[in-house]
Amino acid sequence: MQTLHESMMQTKTVEYVMAVIFLVTFILFWRFVGRKR
Amino acid sequence: MSANRRDFLKLMGAVGVGNLLGTESADASAPERSSDDWLGMLTDLTLCIGCRKCEWACNDVNGLPNRPLEVFDDQSVFERQRRTDAEHFTVVNRHIPGEPGAKPVYVKVQCMHCNEPACASACLVAAFRKTRTGQVVYNENVCIGCRYCMVACPFSIPAYTYDKAFAPVVRKCTMCFDKVAERHEVPACAKICPVEAITFGKRRDLLALARERMQHESARYVNHIYGEHEVGGTCWMYIAGRPFEQLGFRTTLGTTPAPDLTSTFLSAVPLVLTLWPALLMGAYAFTRHRDELAQTGEAENAPTTREEG
Amino acid sequence: MAGHPTRAMGWRAWLADKLFMGKPFSEYARGLVTPFNVVAAMILCVGLPVTFIRFTRGLAATTNLSNDYPWGLWIGFDVLCGVALAAGGFVLGSAVYLFGLRDYHCLVRPAILTGFLGYFFVVVGLCYDLGRPWRLPYPMLVSYGVTSVMFLVGWHVALYLTVQFLEFCPALFEWLDLRKLRKWVGRLTIGATVFGVILSTLHQSALGALFLLAPHKMHPLWYSPFIPLFFFVSAVIAGLAMVVFESMLSHRVFHHQLAGRSPVRTDRLVIGLGKAASVLLFTYFCLKWMGVAHGQHWDLLNTPYGYVFLLEVFGFVLAPALLYAVAVRRQSAALVRFTSVLVILGIIFNRLNVSLITFQWDHEARYFPHWMEFAVTITIVTVGLLTFRWIVNRMPVLYDHPDYVVTPVAPGGDGGPNADTT
Numbered sequence: 001m002q003t004l005h006e007s008m009m010q011t012k013t014v015e016y017v018m019a020v021i022f023l024v025t026f027i028l029f030w031r032f033v034g035r036k037r
Numbered sequence: 038m039s040a041n042r043r044d045f046l047k048l049m050g051a052v053g054v055g056n057l058l059g060t061e062s063a064d065a066s067a068p069e070r071s072s073d074d075w076l077g078m079l080t081d082l083t084l085c086i087g088c089r090k091c092e093w094a095c096n097d098v099n100g101l102p103n104r105p106l107e108v109f110d111d112q113s114v115f116e117r118q119r120r121t122d123a124e125h126f127t128v129v130n131r132h133i134p135g136e137p138g139a140k141p142v143y144v145k146v147q148c149m150h151c152n153e154p155a156c157a158s159a160c161l162v163a164a165f166r167k168t169r170t171g172q173v174v175y176n177e178n179v180c181i182g183c184r185y186c187m188v189a190c191p192f193s194i195p196a197y198t199y200d201k202a203f204a205p206v207v208r209k210c211t212m213c214f215d216k217v218a219e220r221h222e223v224p225a226c227a228k229i230c231p232v233e234a235i236t237f238g239k240r241r242d243l244l245a246l247a248r249e250r251m252q253h254e255s256a257r258y259v260n261h262i263y264g265e266h267e268v269g270g271t272c273w274m275y276i277a278g279r280p281f282e283q284l285g286f287r288t289t290l291g292t293t294p295a296p297d298l299t300s301t302f303l304s305a306v307p308l309v310l311t312l313w314p315a316l317l318m319g320a321y322a323f324t325r326h327r328d329e330l331a332q333t334g335e336a337e338n339a340p341t342t343r344e345e346g
Numbered sequence: 347m348a349g350h351p352t353r354a355m356g357w358r359a360w361l362a363d364k365l366f367m368g369k370p371f372s373e374y375a376r377g378l379v380t381p382f383n384v385v386a387a388m389i390l391c392v393g394l395p396v397t398f399i400r401f402t403r404g405l406a407a408t409t410n411l412s413n414d415y416p417w418g419l420w421i422g423f424d425v426l427c428g429v430a431l432a433a434g435g436f437v438l439g440s441a442v443y444l445f446g447l448r449d450y451h452c453l454v455r456p457a458i459l460t461g462f463l464g465y466f467f468v469v470v471g472l473c474y475d476l477g478r479p480w481r482l483p484y485p486m487l488v489s490y491g492v493t494s495v496m497f498l499v500g501w502h503v504a505l506y507l508t509v510q511f512l513e514f515c516p517a518l519f520e521w522l523d524l525r526k527l528r529k530w531v532g533r534l535t536i537g538a539t540v541f542g543v544i545l546s547t548l549h550q551s552a553l554g555a556l557f558l559l560a561p562h563k564m565h566p567l568w569y570s571p572f573i574p575l576f577f578f579v580s581a582v583i584a585g586l587a588m589v590v591f592e593s594m595l596s597h598r599v600f601h602h603q604l605a606g607r608s609p610v611r612t613d614r615l616v617i618g619l620g621k622a623a624s625v626l627l628f629t630y631f632c633l634k635w636m637g638v639a640h641g642q643h644w645d646l647l648n649t650p651y652g653y654v655f656l657l658e659v660f661g662f663v664l665a666p667a668l669l670y671a672v673a674v675r676r677q678s679a680a681l682v683r684f685t686s687v688l689v690i691l692g693i694i695f696n697r698l699n700v701s702l703i704t705f706q707w708d709h710e711a712r713y714f715p716h717w718m719e720f721a722v723t724i725t726i727v728t729v730g731l732l733t734f735r736w737i738v739n740r741m742p743v744l745y746d747h748p749d750y751v752v753t754p755v756a757p758g759g760d761g762g763p764n765a766d767t768t
Binding site for chain 3: 158160162180181184199296301309318325328
Binding site: 005008009012013016027 | 490492493537
């Protein structure tokens with residue numbers, strides 16, 4: 001049985017790392033969408 | 038308590054502790070983590086006589102400033118309610134009930150070693166952790182001294198060495214974690230208590246013991262184990278002969294564990310990090326589009342015609 | 347600015363020009379003796395020794411902090427009020443660059459400077475308060491308490507300081523005549539603004555969320571699951587009020603720089619800010635009552651702390667909302683300016699209520715700051731003002747540098763991800 005604190009340590013780490021990756025990919029995606037052919 | 042039961046529980050405690058502690062410092066992601074393994078303390082407030090030998094033993098074992106045992110007999114210390122501080126990991130307070138002739142009740146105060154510690158949830162450098170054996174311990178090697186743990190603790194236990202300029206630390210009861218872990222001993226306060234008001238053992242065994250006492254002598258005890266459910270449950274628990282609110286306990290804490298209090302906000306954070314860029318860049322794109330239209334509108338200076346697309 | 351030394355004339359002359367605003371040193375030094383500077387020097391004469399005591403004798407010698415009151419004036423005012431009042435940077439930045447309110451362009455740089463210096467000196471104040479300030483980078487580099495709201499605050503303030511600095515860099519590089527760097531950093535403006543808004547949303551609300559962990563220590567009228575929202579909305583309001591206040595002070599102190607600017611135009615902008623603040627204040631007023639309803643604490647309004655709450659909400663939220671509205675209807679920039687001071691006092695009142703005044707409200711022994719805590723706070727504010735003045739006296743903050751034409755935001759003109767699609 002995991003305490004809530006332990007499970008939160010895992011989920012928050014994953015979520016924060018994912019958020020940073022998303023921010024970077026968002027920038028790339030925005031540039032991709034904006035680039036005229 | 039009979040000698041048999043005392044020895045039995047000490048044996049159980051030692052065996053249980055011995056079982057677990059071989060792997061305490063090993064890989065923290067071992068699969069069989071269980072709150073069943075948690076150790077705890079049960080304080081029976083109907084037994085405590087206020088001798089404060091537990092305070093002496095705690096000071097002694099933790100290297101805190103101490104005085105000879107006889108000094109602890111001085112009753113004047115009970116004239117005001119004390120709290121834990123940097124040099125006292127535990128204090129005993131006296132509560133005199135309202136009815137004339139009622140006996141005073143002595144209450145030992147110390148870290149409750151919560152199941153879901155607020156201090157651990159609050160600490161931005163994870164200086165607090167709940168060990169596999171249930172004690173909540175502090176790592177002074179990462180602490181930056183922000184004192185948020187002191188704000189968060191619902192029992193107002195952690196103390197700070199404000200007088201130290203170069204290495205101030207947070208201080209609180211450790212349930213003798215080092216003693217228990219390395220030498221398989223019983224924590225100092227439980228060991229020295231002359232009336233065995235404090236019992237050390239597995240939390241679930243202590244709950245069973247408490248229920249058993251309350252069942253056997255129901256007139257003696259109030260029907261509540263303090264720490265069973267408060268703020269999600271604690272490893273240090275109490276049973277008493279009077280209502281807990283008369284004994285200086287906080288009875289309005291509720292059962293919500295500390296991490297639950299901030300989990301909603303913390304869940305929103307990654308959502309904001311993901312959604313805001315789209316919303317804000319959308320606003321920017323809309324603004325730029327509007328500006329482009331305004332500029333081309335000025336350049337052409339012609340009435341707009343409806344176009345497809 | 348004509349005829350100022352270029353680097354070809356030797357770096358000593360160039361440095362002297364930059365530091366002494368083109369004046370010979372003796373003239374510059376004479377100009378330093380002003381009433382404000384004398385008072386500031388006196389303040390520093392107290393603040394510097396107190397700083398020495400703080401870092402050699404510890405918190406016990408310089409504060410009235412205790413185990414029951416671990417947070418005092420330096421957190422309640424320096425950090426909480428400081429961050430809220432420094433919010434003008436992201437509010438104005440997003441208004442101009444993201445929402446296209448280009449009329450307010452002249453207010454962006456002072457707002458960003460106020461924001462950057464505000465956060466910077468918040469960190470300075472924090473270093474006084476932390477037990478081990480040299481470990482400030484620990485949550486970033488050493489040990490990650492990811493379950494903690496404070497962890498977020500630490501990361502965001504660090505990142506946001508960087509972003510605000512980047513947003514201020516165009517002014518800095520214009521002053522240093524570094525054209526290539528100026529152009530490069532200009533292209534970062536949109537991205538920095540967007541990132542700044544994200545960070546601000548999170549840490550302004552996170553400062554409120556810190557108190558979610560202490561329901562038993564806060565008065566029920568202030569403790570609410572909506573606290574993060576309250577802090578964020580009031581921060582935006584504080585930012586707007588500070589921009590008005592700071593522009594009011596700048597007009598007095600730096601009037602020689604703003605001589606060419608039409609006061610009517612400035613008044614129009616001030617009234618516009620007042621209009622936005624008015625609507626937000628009214629909304630915030632309603633939100634606060636939602637919080638009371640959610641907690642069902644109506645009965646607590648008729649208690650001493652209840653009166654404090656009513657004073658805060660009616661006197662410092664609804665009243666300024668109405669005053670701003672009247673000012674906008676009457677087109678009175680003076681009333682907007684007056685009301686902005688009221689709003690700033692109200693934000694300070696709110697943050698102090700949450701962190702100090704109603705914290706452990708049911709304790710017999712209460713905390714009051716040590717005189718040295720006041721001394722440090724006043725010193726930090728003074729140094730902040732001196733720094734602001736030093737920068738504005740030299741760098742193109744209140745005016746546009748003549749060598750750098752500021753074009754209206756053409757497609758990709760002011761930077762951003764699509765800058766290459768001109």
